[in-house]
Amino acid sequence: QVQLVESGGGLVKPGGSLRLSCAASGFIFGDYYMTWVRQAPGKGLEWISHISSSGSTLDYADSVKGRFSISRDNDKNVLYLHINSLRAEDTALYYCARMRDSLNYGGDYSYYFDFWGQGTLVTVSS
Amino acid sequence: EVVMTQSPGTLSVSPGERATLSCRASQSVSSNLAWYQHKVGQAPRLLIYGATSRATGVPARFSGSGSGTEFTLTISSLQSEDSAVYYCQQYEDWPPWTFGQGTKVEIK
Numbered sequence: 001q002v003q004l005v006e007s008g009g010g011l012v013k014p015g016g017s018l019r020l021s022c023a024a025s026g027f028i029f030g031d032y033y034m035t036w037v038r039q040a041p042g043k044g045l046e047w048i049s050h051i052s053s054s055g056s057t058l059d060y061a062d063s064v065k066g067r068f069s070i071s072r073d074n075d076k077n078v079l080y081l082h083i084n085s086l087r088a089e090d091t092a093l094y095y096c097a098r099m100r101d102s103l104n105y106g107g108d109y110s111y112y113f114d115f116w117g118q119g120t121l122v123t124v125s126s
Numbered sequence: 127e128v129v130m131t132q133s134p135g136t137l138s139v140s141p142g143e144r145a146t147l148s149c150r151a152s153q154s155v156s157s158n159l160a161w162y163q164h165k166v167g168q169a170p171r172l173l174i175y176g177a178t179s180r181a182t183g184v185p186a187r188f189s190g191s192g193s194g195t196e197f198t199l200t201i202s203s204l205q206s207e208d209s210a211v212y213y214c215q216q217y218e219d220w221p222p223w224t225f226g227q228g229t230k231v232e233i234k
Binding site (some may be wrong): 003021035041044045046047050059060061062066095097100102104110112113114115117118119 | 156158160162164167168169170171172175176205213215217218220221222223226227228232
């Protein structure tokens with residue numbers, strides 16, 4: 001069955017860095033787009049980044065652009081999120097999710113998130 | 127950016143009763159709308175995609191309706207295990223993918 005297991009979270013000082021990992025199993029990892037979503041304490045879900053199956057296409061939310069970097073290793077079945085210049089407002093539970101494509105009438109694709117991991121907690125505090 | 131607005135913020139329903147959750151998009155998202163169930167300490171779970179299609183393994187008591195800007199998630203007969211926060215998400219106009227703020231469903 002599809003499994004996504006995040007790791008790498010922890011307590012870090014403002015301005016610090018972390019690398020989050022998401023280990024995937026139960027499906028052909030290299031066939032799927034992947035994404036990171038976070039949830040700050042007491043808040044809702046916020047999309048922060050996605051990466052295409054080959055890694056050639058990346059996107060970021062404005063709130064993390066220039067500080068976060070997404071990557072993947074299709075040989076190791078692992079998705080990464082490098083997070084730099086951390087701020088207090090980056091404190092959140094970080095989830096990875098698999099993206100499933102949906103063909104639109106116009107011939108282009110849209111993507112929803114069909115499987116999620118349980119998340120890894122990042123706390124930014126001095 | 128498409129803004130998603132959910133109502134109500136909290137819904138308290140007795141077991142066996144119907145729960146109706148609403149989601150509105152700031153512009154048309156066609157049928158590119160998903161619903162997720164999120165329980166504390168668990169991974170979010172996809173319930174509905176394409177506004178009306180149930181994901182694999184989702185009980186038939188969950189149904190989605192709507193298109194364009196107005197959407198509804200209905201739980202026909204609420205069970206105790208349905209206590210959770212429910213989020214709608216549009217995937218028509220991306221990036222960014224945007225979520226509603228969530229509706230918390232409580233069991234009376």
